Amino acid sequence: MYNGMTIAEKILAKKSGKKKVEPGEIIEAEVDYIMVNDVTGLPAFEVFENFNVAPLRDKIVLIPDHYVPNKDVPSAEQAKAMRIFAKKYNLPYYYEVGSSGVCHQHMIEKGFAAPGRLIVGADSHTCSYGALGAFSTGIGSTEAACAMALGNLWFRVPESQKFIIEGKTRKYVMGKDVILHIIGDIGVDGALYKSMEFYGSTVESFPLADRISIANMTVEAGAKAGIIPPDNTVYEYLKGRVIGEYEPVFADSTAEYIETFSYDAIEIPCTVAKPYLPSNIAPASELGDITIDQAYLGSCTNGRIEDLRIAAKILKGKKIHPNVRMIVVPASKEVYEQALEEGIIKVFLDANAYVSGPTCGACLGGYMGVLARGERCISSTNRNFIGRMGHKESEVYLANPAVVAASAITGRITDPGEVEHG
Amino acid sequence: MDKIRGRVWKFGSNVDTDQIIPAEYLVTGDPKKLAGHAFEKVRPDFAKKVKKGDIIVGEENFGCGSSREHAPRALIGCGISCVIANSFARIFFRNSINIGLPLIECAVEATEGDILEIDFENGRILNTNSGREYRFKPLPDFLLDLLKAGGIVEYTKRKLASN
Numbered sequence: 001m002y003n004g005m006t007i008a009e010k011i012l013a014k015k016s017g018k019k020k021v022e023p024g025e026i027i028e029a030e031v032d033y034i035m036v037n038d039v040t041g042l043p044a045f046e047v048f049e050n051f052n053v054a055p056l057r058d059k060i061v062l063i064p065d066h067y068v069p070n071k072d073v074p075s076a077e078q079a080k081a082m083r084i085f086a087k088k089y090n091l092p093y094y095y096e097v098g099s100s101g102v103c104h105q106h107m108i109e110k111g112f113a114a115p116g117r118l119i120v121g122a123d124s125h126t127c128s129y130g131a132l133g134a135f136s137t138g139i140g141s142t143e144a145a146c147a148m149a150l151g152n153l154w155f156r157v158p159e160s161q162k163f164i165i166e167g168k169t170r171k172y173v174m175g176k177d178v179i180l181h182i183i184g185d186i187g188v189d190g191a192l193y194k195s196m197e198f199y200g201s202t203v204e205s206f207p208l209a210d211r212i213s214i215a216n217m218t219v220e221a222g223a224k225a226g227i228i229p230p231d232n233t234v235y236e237y238l239k240g241r242v243i244g245e246y247e248p249v250f251a252d253s254t255a256e257y258i259e260t261f262s263y264d265a266i267e268i269p270c271t272v273a274k275p276y277l278p279s280n281i282a283p284a285s286e287l288g289d290i291t292i293d294q295a296y297l298g299s300c301t302n303g304r305i306e307d308l309r310i311a312a313k314i315l316k317g318k319k320i321h322p323n324v325r326m327i328v329v330p331a332s333k334e335v336y337e338q339a340l341e342e343g344i345i346k347v348f349l350d351a352n353a354y355v356s357g358p359t360c361g362a363c364l365g366g367y368m369g370v371l372a373r374g375e376r377c378i379s380s381t382n383r384n385f386i387g388r389m390g391h392k393e394s395e396v397y398l399a400n401p402a403v404v405a406a407s408a409i410t411g412r413i414t415d416p417g418e419v420e421h422g
Numbered sequence: 423m424d425k426i427r428g429r430v431w432k433f434g435s436n437v438d439t440d441q442i443i444p445a446e447y448l449v450t451g452d453p454k455k456l457a458g459h460a461f462e463k464v465r466p467d468f469a470k471k472v473k474k475g476d477i478i479v480g481e482e483n484f485g486c487g488s489s490r491e492h493a494p495r496a497l498i499g500c501g502i503s504c505v506i507a508n509s510f511a512r513i514f515f516r517n518s519i520n521i522g523l524p525l526i527e528c529a530v531e532a533t534e535g536d537i538l539e540i541d542f543e544n545g546r547i548l549n550t551n552s553g554r555e556y557r558f559k560p561l562p563d564f565l566l567d568l569l570k571a572g573g574i575v576e577y578t579k580r581k582l583a584s585n
Binding site: 026039040042043046047050051053066067072074075077078121122123124126138139140141142143145146149150154156188189192193222224277364365366383385386387388392 | 436438440441444445446448449450451463464482483486487488489490491492495509511512513516517520521562564565568573574575577578579581582
């Protein structure tokens, strides 16, 4: 009997020139784009020089974002290596500091990410572009170099899981809460090696920003890809942005999923992941006794204009708690400009938040907001591992932007509903 | 790499790449330089005491988190000869195979300091302390070929030469 294909299978089949692929099969597939950042770029460039060929210029995207503006001399050398590589091979898609932002946001804004594409990136959150119906996945530096030379790469075809989320969300509940809830349910290896596909009225009603948060964090469940079928929300966003043509890919009605999970959106509260795993979740309303030292708003997970808007709405006319410093990092130049235009940056400044230009910096404990011993941060980012944002005895609590803003006001983890009525 | 013998460093589940090599040291790709900071935040004595040929035994989801190839590079820099775990996070798995760090998916009971003998060809692991033997499924042919070729760089060179 003929079984249909999931979105992941269809894209991998198309890109490997096959009519059909099966989960578990190892294929070599043509990639549309290969992205590296300043941290993962340097090792890739060193490897690439082994090959004595010209790189596939139109497939390579170079975005410095982790440690730029340079945090110290070694990171300056690393960023310089990227600049030199781009110049040496006259690469069209190198983005200098100030012109871009956090790599995944930039990949989406500039129209690299689009339905049906196969995109690899030397950064684990490359899976974000699944929000637009692409198969995108994180890879390493060495294989990024190989793909820059060959244009293709090996993939094990993943099994697919189906996640159906139905109904209206509660006030202040965002895509972040949905994905934290799912990771809490299936665990940090609940989707190991697999592709997660998302369906249902809740996902369909979400703006692109929330869909990106969902796809972005699928890697925290171990997934290879997290894909949402594209629709008008995606097509409208891509108008005037997308590079080249694209062809949306949908699952067949006879596609086989190894598991199906169903959720009722109304049952998902504003959710916080406690240290030290993204699966360690609790409702924000139950953590009100936990005081915080820092509130961080930004990252590829939640640094978009929609995220800044909801935080500003909560902070407007209020001050950050005296025991807390709040750091706001728009995910890109475009987000920053839009926030300026809407008066959002002014709201943050008036509340005594520190606003910086785009960088990954503090999310991974690099710089611009590193935590001291014993300090606690409520953060709109994606990982709360041991020492993720600094000292090994510091703690990160993951939450949506509304919870981050509400907590910054009260100085303790706070459900936004509490501040609204307070 | 048909047979190796080494001393065990025992880890639990969900060992993430931030633990293997903290992000603040991601300013070089050099395995030797990275090696000095391996597991710095969670096992401060690891980098000082690890010896060439040692084996890491983890449990579920080893290597989860960031895509940083610096993680397997740091382990290679430390002289780790093989990582055994019940399961691996996928990017860590790819990276390790691509750069020639052998991984084995197998649930092995071992305690810190045990001596393991690994027979890759026959898919056997012997814990010489407990006397227990474990069997594992060899990697798919494509990945074995990659490892045998010396990693994906050599594989790519061959492909480029034949194009």
